[in-house]
Amino acid sequence: MEKLSHLWEExxxxxxxxxxxxxxDLGGDSLMALTIATRxxxxxxxxxxSGVLRRSTIRQLAEAVEEPELFDQV
Numbered sequence: 001m002e003k004l005s006h007l008w009e010e011x012x013x014x015x016x017x018x019x020x021x022x023x024x025d026l027g028g029d030s031l032m033a034l035t036i037a038t039r040x041x042x043x044x045x046x047x048x049x050s051g052v053l054r055r056s057t058i059r060q061l062a063e064a065v066e067e068p069e070l071f072d073q074v
Contacts, residue, residue, distance in 0.1 A: 001062040003043060007036045008058060019058040028052075040065075047071065 001019065008016045008023065011032040023033065033052035040047055046068050047061070048054070054071050055061040064070035 001058060003045065004036075004040065004058050004061055004065070007039050007043075010039075011036050016058065019062075021057060023052055023056045 005016055005019070008026075008028075012026055012028060016026065030053065033056075034049060037047055037049045037051045040051070041049070045065050047065055048071055051061060051064065051071060055064045060070075
């Protein structure tokens with residue numbers, strides 16, 4: 001979860017203090033979401049490129065990284 005939080009903070013340009021805050025409500029967009037997913041994959045986290053689009057909170061994303069089949073449940 002820490003790595004994902006860091007990636008979100010890099011993309012959004014500000015600290016993220018609520019792991020249940022929606023990425024898009026915080027000002028994120030689809031290009032930023034793709035950037036986060038690409039960097040997460042490069043860091044060895046198992047997720048599809050559409051990961052942030054499918055799971056748009058840090059908590060949801062972290063849970064899906066632990067159980068990748070959750071990415072298929074929308």
